[in-house]
Amino acid sequence: MDISTICVHGCEKKFDSTGAVAVPIFASATFAHPGVGQSTGFDYSRSLNPTNVHLEETVAALEGGSDAVAFSSGMAAVSALMELFSPGDHIIASDDLYGGTVRLFSHISQKNGIKVSYAATLENIEKTITGSTKAVFVETPSNPMMRVTDIAAVADITRKHKALLIVDNTFLTPYFQKPFSLGADIVLHSGTKYLGGHNDTLAGLLVVKDGGLAEKLRFIAKTTGGCLSPFDSFLIIRGIKTLAVRMERQQESALKIAHWLLEQNTVKKTYYPGLQAAPDYDISRRQADGFGGMLSFSVQNGKTAVHILESVKIIKYAESLGGVESLITYPMLQTHADLPESERNERGIDECLLRLSVGLESADDLITDLKQAIGSCSSITA
Numbered sequence: 001m002d003i004s005t006i007c008v009h010g011c012e013k014k015f016d017s018t019g020a021v022a023v024p025i026f027a028s029a030t031f032a033h034p035g036v037g038q039s040t041g042f043d044y045s046r047s048l049n050p051t052n053v054h055l056e057e058t059v060a061a062l063e064g065g066s067d068a069v070a071f072s073s074g075m076a077a078v079s080a081l082m083e084l085f086s087p088g089d090h091i092i093a094s095d096d097l098y099g100g101t102v103r104l105f106s107h108i109s110q111k112n113g114i115k116v117s118y119a120a121t122l123e124n125i126e127k128t129i130t131g132s133t134k135a136v137f138v139e140t141p142s143n144p145m146m147r148v149t150d151i152a153a154v155a156d157i158t159r160k161h162k163a164l165l166i167v168d169n170t171f172l173t174p175y176f177q178k179p180f181s182l183g184a185d186i187v188l189h190s191g192t193k194y195l196g197g198h199n200d201t202l203a204g205l206l207v208v209k210d211g212g213l214a215e216k217l218r219f220i221a222k223t224t225g226g227c228l229s230p231f232d233s234f235l236i237i238r239g240i241k242t243l244a245v246r247m248e249r250q251q252e253s254a255l256k257i258a259h260w261l262l263e264q265n266t267v268k269k270t271y272y273p274g275l276q277a278a279p280d281y282d283i284s285r286r287q288a289d290g291f292g293g294m295l296s297f298s299v300q301n302g303k304t305a306v307h308i309l310e311s312v313k314i315i316k317y318a319e320s321l322g323g324v325e326s327l328i329t330y331p332m333l334q335t336h337a338d339l340p341e342s343e344r345n346e347r348g349i350d351e352c353l354l355r356l357s358v359g360l361e362s363a364d365d366l367i368t369d370l371k372q373a374i375g376s377c378s379s380i381t382a
């Protein structure tokens with residue numbers, strides 16, 4: 001079945017007999033037992049809720065996994081994920097990650113005795129592996145520099161060293177990229193972004209292929225309690241119904257905008273994996289069916305960047321991504337503010353870098369908006 005059909009119909013599991021076409025919101029914290037020692041399959045919503053099960057099985061089906069667990073946010077999902085590891089365990093992460101994930105690793109995981117190293121390239125991952133390395137954590141395309149990691153090549157390394165390969169698939173979603181087919185063990189989503197797609201709710205998901213891992217993660221989820229509310233679950237299910245058309249359209253507009261940015265004198269560099277000149281273009285073509293709707297660009301100086309942020313009208317200056325509304329972000333001050341300055345500069349996340357999440361407005365209107373914001377910068381000099 002084509003993925004766009006799965007998006008619309010979800011897992012097709014029915015928990016009521018009314019024939020409701022939309023998935024009902026089971027707003028019940030608890031479930032009555034038919035008898036002592038008996039269960040309808042549902043006992044308490046922190047462990048299992050029918051609306052959440054619908055979302056979880058839908059996302060598992062989209063990713064080609066065996067199970068998924070829904071959380072109240074992407075970060076709640078990463079926090080639960082880290083409970084798989086024990087003091088002394090070592091994790092290697094790609095060096096261009098979502099800032100919140102880096103903050104969790106630096107301030108929570110390290111304190112709990114988990115060592116995290118960052119590696120930019122495959123050779124570095126291989127070199128950084130130790131006897132206690134339990135996982136490699138990859139985000140691809142990365143945030144905000146849009147670098148692409150060869151997932152299958154990393155999977156070769158993790159398999160050899162019996163470490164888990166975790167892939168944050170928030171940017172491309174299963175519509176464009178299926179990490180399990182490339183050897184990943186766990187797929188992570190901030191459902192807040194493309195899956196939900198409407199900038200109206202937070203959610204996170206962990207998807208697995210292996211039943212044993214699913215059992216461990218479900219135990220952690222019900223124990224630590226960062227579960228998703230059934231109302232929000234409903235919103236993510238509704239969002240996923242249009243995932244395919246949104247991804248196609250957002251990608252089409254992103255490519256158009258990236259090409260336009262390339263021609264602007266004010267723009268020094270454009271980062272979009274779908275540009276033929278992008279450093280990882282060939283890997284993207286090989287491992288994904290698309291390039292997504294996220295791009296970053298550098299302007300001549302910080303003043304210009306601030307001017308653009310304050311001059312856009314249709315595009316909103318806000319954190320987050322993947323929704324129908326286009327958002328422009330200042331990574332240095334927003335998503336990556338917690339990174340030490342030296343590290344930020346090393347990665348190119350400086351005062352000149354802006355990130356754009358392309359929404360569903362007309363691409364021409366978005367370009368007109370950027371044009372008036374950039375155009376009015378011409379008087380600014382360093």
Ligand SMILES: *Cc1c(COP(=O)(O)O)cnc(C)c1O
Nearest residue numbers: 073074075098168170190192203
């Ligand atoms: C937003 C984001 C997260 C965190 O998700 P929240 O839902 O905001 O908690 C993790 N990874 C990536 C790539 C993200 O963009």
